[in-house]
Amino acid sequence: MKARRLIKTAIVHALTFAFMLAGACAEVLTVRPFGYAMHYAVLLAGGSPLASAYYLAASFIADPGLLSFAAAGGTAIAGAAAGVIISACRRIKRKRMWRWIVHTLLQAPLCALLVYFTGGTVLAAGLTALIGTAAGAMMSFAVPLIAGKGLLAPGTLGSAGAGVFCIVLFSGLGSVSPFGFPIAYTVFAFSVPVACKCRSPETGMLLGVLAAAGCSLAGEDPYVFAALAIAALVCRAFCAGARPIPAVALVLGYCAGAYFFAEADPGYTGAAATAAGAALFALLPKRAVKALSSYFRPAGELTDIAAAAGMGRLLPERLVSASEALGEMSALLSSGGGREYAADCVGDALCGVCATCSRGELCGMRENVRALAFDYASGGSALKSAVLGEPCMSGGRMLKLAGEVMREVRGRAEVAERERRNAESYAVRLESLRRLVAKMADELAEDYRFDVFLSEKLRRDLPETGVACGGCLVTAKRRGIALVPRVVTAEEAEKGISRVLGGVRVERLGDAGPVWQAAAFAPAPALDIVYAFASRPKDGNTVSGDGYSVTGFGTTALVSLCDGSGSGRPASRLTQTALSVIEDCCRAGFDAGEGVDTVNSFLASRPGEEFGAMDVIAIDLSSGEADIIKAGTPPTLVVHGDTVTVIGGSSLPVGALETASYSLARRRLMPGDCVVLVSDGVSDVLRDLSASVSASLSSNVRRTAEGILSEAASCGCRDDMSVLVVRIVEAESA
The missing domain is CATH 3.30.1360 (Gyrase A; domain 2)
Structure with missing residues (x-):
């Protein structure tokens, strides 16, 4: 982290010095004030006083000499003085308009006097102060540079600020040509396609034209402006293609413009410099393009994404904390439950009888009363044998009292056992909720990483x-x-x-x-499903106790078949309730196994014996991975080509025990695969279920389901019969 911060600070200061040098190198009268304006803008934007030192050094490098050094030194002193005043006054420090006023009152008159006393005319001094102040004020509200504090995205630039920034930058770069190589052309050929790709094509074209104007202003050559402007327009026309396309188009556009305007200078050197910048853009890694796109994002969207990203970091932390708290609650509830107090209660009662016995110490039972009580509470007969074998005068009263205590303790134990079951049920639900919350936290943390x-x-x-x-x-x-x-x-x-x-x-x-x-x-998922359900009630009933559910949640398809205990309307109500519960659980985000656990807890807690055989299949339509859950149901058949795979499972239905007992099988389903679910009314009458499925299998799932049901019903409907056929198909493209 410290290394990254040092690198970022070094980049900020290097860019600050580069901008100062570019502004100081502009020697033409109409451009020279922008050197002062650049320094002025950096200070107004809240930059470090080091910007004044950079400007002083840049001015001396651009024009060595005492007069130039004195002029730049005076400007730097004025900026430093304004910085001291601003730092001393909190109100000025908070308000950008106050900063602008203080800098104007200090720096503009001093700039004019210094230019005049260092050989400039009154007109030059006035223009320097006026243009420098105006441009500096404009850029201070727009230029994306805060020296010493980091870089703001150029997305914060308004249209006017971006235009002024381009003119200033390229007018300064136009005067820098080491070994006759025009640096400005390379920067132009790199930055214009970057702006087109990362901001918008229109913005890139506009900034390219303004940058061309800056280059032309530095060299006083209108033909340079024409050639570069044509290059920007051609780049805009081809910016929708892959990255090499706008880069090549820009170079060709410049060459065409330079050839058309024969006076354009430099010729081949300019083409080489432009090609270098375009090649640099075309060879940028994809990660660098994404970073530049983030860097050039408009201010409003930048704020929205920053807020969303901040919420994305905050929500998972809160959800993880909540999941940990729920985990502690579930652990606490799981450790509770009823305790066996019978031995202690019976022992206390018998000791009370012995304490009031007339024989006192002569009775041999007093020493063994606790052991006898424990044996009696465990269902043993040692207490009865001891009373009959020992001449105990209080034996009958002891047996009667022990029986009463045991009945009372059994009542307490039943209450405690019910509480224990409730506690375990809540613990299971809370544990499922904890896992769901942790899963949501992970998904939120991933979803808020916006691209x-x-x-x-x-x-x-x-x-x-x-x-x-x-x-x-x-x-x-x-x-x-x-x-x-x-x-x-x-x-x-x-x-x-x-x-x-x-x-x-x-x-x-x-x-x-x-x-x-x-x-x-x-x-959009790559897969989809088609299904068909065929059912026939038991002979003598008008309503079947079997039911099914096929629904989707995001990229997951949930397929369920339930056979409620009994037949007729009571079984149908039980089936629909179980299917509704598992749908609600999966819709809330729980996985299919946790949904079956919830259904089991619900049925086990109801009075009477209510249970149901259930098949649940959760299919990930993106990958084809399927979780096949079976609880007390006949085998499930998976047909792949000519191969039929039989998947067996648990023999106990949901609700039969306090804890769900089901089997889980995972299969990868491919387009064309077929899954067949049947109730026990079908499997009981079809001796070879695989052969029946193979004989009835067709491309139409409705015909397949009805064919299997017809073959089973031909033997008589002694129970509710149901067949659910699901086929995996490729999803239709949007």
Whole structure:
């Protein structure tokens, strides 16, 4: 961290010195004031006093001599004095307008006097003070440089500030040509396509034209402006292509302009310098382009993303803390439960009887009363044998009292056991909730890592598909939110976003004001499912006790088949309740196994014997991975080509025990695979279920389900019969 901070500080100071040198190298009268303006702007923007020292050194390098050093020194002194005044007055330090006034009163008159006394005319002195003050004030509100405190993104530049900055920078760079190599052309050929790609094509073109004006102003050559302006326009025309395309177009545009305007100078040297800058842009790593895109992001979007990223860091921390607290609660509840007090209670009662016995110490039972009480509480007969074998006058009273105490203790034990069951049930639910909260924290931490490059691409390109965009945030996994007009439907938004980012699915539309609505989208899964359900009630009933559910949550498809205990309407109500509970659990974010645990706890806590055989399959439509959960159901058949795989499972249904007992199998399903679920009414009458499925299998899932059911029903419907057939298919492209 310290090394990164030192590197960042070094870059800031190096750029500050470079800007000072560029401004100081402008020797033409109409450009020279910008040297003062650059220094003025840096100080007004809240920069370090080191900026004055940089300006002093840069001026001496650009024009060695006592007079130049004196002029720059006076300017530096004025800036330092203004900095001292600003630091001493808190009100001035807070308000940028006060800083501007203080600097103007101190620096502008001194600049004019120094220029006049160092050989300049009155007109030159006045122009220096006037232009320097105006340009410095403008840039102080726009130039993305705060020396000693870091760099602000150029996205904070307004249009006017960006234009002035380009003119100042390139007018200074135009005077710097080591070994006859025009540095300004290289910087121009690199920065124009960067601005087109990372900000917007129009902004890149405008800044390119203004930079060309700065280069022309430095050399007093209008043909240079024409050639570079043509290069910027050509780059704008081809900026939508891959990175090498606008770079090559810019070089060709410059060469065409230089050839057309024969007086353009330099000729081949300028082409070589332009090609060097374009090549540098074309060879930039993708990571560097993303960093530049973040650096050049407009101020409003930069603020929004910073706020979202801050919330993304905060929410996972709070959720993790909440999950830890829930973990402690679940551990506390799990450690509770009923205790066995029978032995102690019976022992206390018997000791009380012995204490009032008339035989006192002569009785041999007093020494063994605790052991006898423990044996009696455990269901033994040692106490009865001891009373009958020992001439104990209080034996009958002891047996009667022990029986009463045991009945009372058993009542307490039953209450304690119920409390223990409730505690364990709550502990299981809280543990599931804790895991869910931790999972949400991880997902939030990942989802809030927004990809600046993709966000900017969607914001820029979505209107070209016919869907206006009021702002967007996109993660590297192509999940995010886009503001689209309220008149746009989910299908239209999905189609437009997919054309920009690739296949996505709009999961929901939310109200975002009178004009906009928020479209939440995620990558479209590669797979989909088609299914069919066929059922027939037990002979004599009009309602089947079997039921099914097929629903989707994001990229997960949940398939469930439940056979409630009994038949008719009571079994149907039980089945629908169990299916509804597991759907709600999965919709809330729990996995399928935790949903089955919840259903088991619900059924086990109800009075009477209510249970249900349940098949649950959770299919990840992105990868095809499927979790197949079986609890008391017949085998599940997975058909892949000509191969039929039988998946067996647990023999106990949900609700039969306090703790869920189910089997879990994981399979990877491919397009064309078929999964067949049946109830016990079908499996009991079909001796070879695999052969029946193979014989009924067809490309139509409805025919497959009805074929299996018809074969089973031909033997008589002695129980409810149900068949659910699910086929994996490739998803349709958006």
